[in-house]
Amino acid sequence: MNKKLVTTLVMSSLVASAFAINAGAAPADKQVLKNEKGAVHNVVGKLGKVSGSTAEERALNALDRVKADFGFAKATGNFKAKESHVDELGTSHTKLNNVINGIEVFGQQMIVHENAGEVSGITGTYKALVPTATKASIESSTAVDKALAETGVTPEGYQLTGALAAQLVYLPVGNQAVLTYKVSVNALGDTPVNSDVFVNAVDGSITKVINKVENVVGTGIGVLGDTKSINTTLKSGAYYLEDTTKPMTGIIRTRDMKNRTSLMYDMTDADNVWNTTTQRAAVDAQFYAGQVYDWYKNNVNRNSIDDNGMTLDSLVHYSKNYNNAFWNGTYMVYGDGDGVQFRNFSGAVDVIGHELTHGVTEKTSGLVYQDQSGALNESWSDAMGAVIEGKNWLMGEDICIPGGGYTAFRSMQDPTIYGDPDNMSKYVVTTSDNGGVHTNSGIPNKAFYNFATAIGSRTIAGKVWYQADRDYMTSTTDFSGARAATLQAVAALYGSTSSYYTALQSAWTNVGVN
Structure with missing residues (x-):
């Protein structure tokens, strides 16, 4: 979440995409939408009726109708259903993974949108690839060892926070599909780890690493000295920071790392008055996690990160003088700040909204962190943080100490204040920061600001962004695809002839995303 310092920025002007829908007009019978590089990301319109007793059968039949547009020969054998759900308006959204030899191709997905067999659109990414191998030559346990070595995770210095498993996938590399084991490594230590490591399944070499710890440069009584009411649990004569009042199968819980990097301890209090200095960060983490949960449940009926009531776990007092907060795939983790530039990182609801939304995105579109x-992954978290806070368009300003050099991390109203682009003409091409994820997020951030302020409602804008993420975006959706996804979401919620639809078109056009 923090500003990455990029020493060399290569600016590029991007050609406008072929995507255009007239303001207020209903979709034509069929439109093929492309990004600025000419790659198809959506086919929308009245695509006809398909048969099938299951959502997967209907989806496969629908894909055959657009095979020429995306460039595959047939759907059966090339795609396999991952999951399907019916939205509040009765439309089924069936997600399918591209497969080669029955093995998933990382990042190549399709989403079929249909209602009672009537197909209204297909979202996705496809590229024909040549597989490098048909079967693995190394064991999955070897791949796990290779991934641990690559990330530096050892039993002595780290605590694993997720199960280690190796999934056989094809990784697109140029025109090839490289057979790899995808190993997700989640661990807490001096340097937190949340990485997907792709280990070549033939020779054991490391093909790719995606580091998903999104850094932030980055209160009973909270961090800012304000008094809050928090839900706790009484057990064996002590009160715990555990909230069991929400309509979820899990709980909302905050624990203490006591300025260490691997162990966690329950937060307890004798009289249920959480007013000591060391409790302040925990009070805010607990309170704000509940606030974020409530927004998602009350506004879009999402029950926790996984929509199945999973426990929301927060860890405070991570490491020493740690200027960071991150979602590590299991926990929201907050440092204390250095006391010069930053306060405890749990002291801002937009920061906590941001971190929790990373978890939501992981469970919905799964936007790849590069x-x-x-x-877009970063921007969607910023947007939901701003929606839930509802105060201004700055990110993290409440934890910035006056005189410490920072007034906030980013501005959605004017990204350029903090050195981020606000238009595609200023897009930064870089290999740093996973391709400038914290920098180029300024462009969709500005689009969200444009939309929310034009319609006068952060809540409506947040609903549109959430539905786009859940139903109309794949793991490799790009900016042009995000425009298409949000337009499909606003059309589904409010109609393609609504003022919201027109405002959203303008919001994206004004940042150069077409």
């Missing part, structure tokens, strides 16, 4: 999809 390049444009990574910038």
